[in-house]
Amino acid sequence: xxxxxxxxxxxxxxxxxxxxxxxxxxxxxxxxxxxxxxxxxxxxxxxxxxxxxxxxxxxxxxxxxxxxxxxxxxxxxxxxxxxxxxxxxxxxxxxxxxxxxxxxxxxxxxxxxxxxxxxxxxxxxxxxxxxxxxxxxxxxxxxxxxxxxxxxxxxxxxxxxxxxxxxxxxxxxxxxxxxxxxxxxxxxxxxxxxxxxxxxxxxxxxxxxxxxxxxxxxxxxxxxxxxxxxxxxxxxxxxxxxxxxxxxxxxxxxxxxxxxxxxxx
Numbered sequence: 240x241x242x243x244x245x246x247x248x249x250x251x252x253x254x255x256x257x258x259x260x261x262x263x264x265x266x267x268x269x270x271x272x273x274x275x276x277x278x279x280x281x282x283x284x285x286x287x288x289x290x291x292x293x294x295x296x297x298x299x300x301x302x303x304x305x306x307x308x309x310x311x312x313x314x315x316x317x318x319x320x321x322x323x324x325x326x327x328x329x330x331x332x333x334x335x336x337x338x339x340x341x342x343x344x345x346x347x348x349x350x351x352x353x354x355x356x357x358x359x360x361x362x363x364x365x366x367x368x369x370x371x372x373x374x375x376x377x378x379x380x381x382x383x384x385x386x387x388x389x390x391x392x393x394x395x396x397x398x399x400x401x402x403x404x405x406x407x408x409x410x411x412x413x414x415x416x417x418x419x420x421x422x423x424x425x426x427x428x429x430x431x432x433x434x435x436x437x438x439x440x441x442x443x444x445x446x447x448x449x450x451x452x453x454x455x456x457x458x459x460x461x462x463x464x465x466x467x468x469x470x471x472x473x474x475x476x477x478x479x480x481x482x483x484x485x486x487x488x489x490x491x492x493x494x495x496x497x498x499x500x501x502x503x504x
Contacts, residue, residue, distance in 0.1 A: 266384025266385055267385045268384045268385075269473055273304065273305050275303045276300060278299065278488040279299045279478075279487055281296060282296040282485075284481070284482045297323075297324075298323060299320070299322065301474065302318050303315050304317070304318050309333050312335045312336070312363070313337070314342050314343075316333055317333075317334060328349070330376045330378060331344075331345040332344055332345075332378060335363070339383050340363055341361050341369045341380070343358065343361060344361055344378075345358050346358075346359070346376070366411065367413060368428055370426070370464065379466065382409070382428055385430060385451040386430065387449060408427055409429075410427050411425065411426045411427075411428065412426075413425075425458045426455060426457045429454045429455075433452040437467055437477070440476060440486075441469050443476075443489055448469055448470025449470050450468070450469050451469070452465070453465070453468065463481065464478065465479050466479075472487060474487050
């Protein structure tokens with residue numbers, strides 16, 4: 240009887256550990272619902288100045304307007320707009336519910352002739368990181384799902400203990416044509432154990448979910464992006480490249496929902 244009980248406990252632990260590892264291997268994809276919103280605060284390097292001068296930050300509201308079908312995929316429709324001020328720059332993101340793959344990206348901006356928009360060249364069949372180029376809006380996204388490298392063992396409160404092994408890297412290549420000329424661009428995405436120097440950053444969001452450090456770099460380009468993601472947070476808690484630093488504003492720092500719309504809602 241005692242031997243049967245011990246065997247049952249061992250099998251239960253084994254199956255639980257296998258299930259935990261399988262869940263981690265499936266990876267992390269943020270999930271939202273219509274009406275969700277969050278705020279990113281972005282600081283920009285003063286490219287006209289000398290040294291490490293930074294301009295006053297801008298807060299951007301991300302709001303999930305609806306979930307609709309586009310190109311055969313259920314997509315979140317995310318409206319991005321400035322929380323304060325008279326700036327009119329906005330964006331509309333169509334992101335697949337399953338894995339946040341960009342399906343359509345529209346940038347809206349003012350000109351001397353009125354408001355105009357441009358649409359990003361997106362190929363949903365060939366995923367690659369979404370890098371916010373030629374826009375102030377920090378809607379950079381890696382390719383999901385994010386996974387812990389060879390995850391084993393028990394998850395710790397800070398999300399670090401799930402990692403075993405080194406970094407994993409993926410390459411995404413895409414060919415495009417301009418007239419008769421063909422160009423190939425390659426973007427690398429590296430996931431690795433978050434460095435301990437970022438533990439305070441994760442702690443500010445009071446989540447015990449797994450943590451991820453993602454580095455995105457385009458070959459033959461100065462585009463290098465570092466993002467920190469944490470399960471339980473709707474967006475990267477931190478994002479940084481050469482010209483921009485971004486943080487997810489914790490809910491504790493935000494006033495009531497009515498004041499988040501900034502008049503552009």
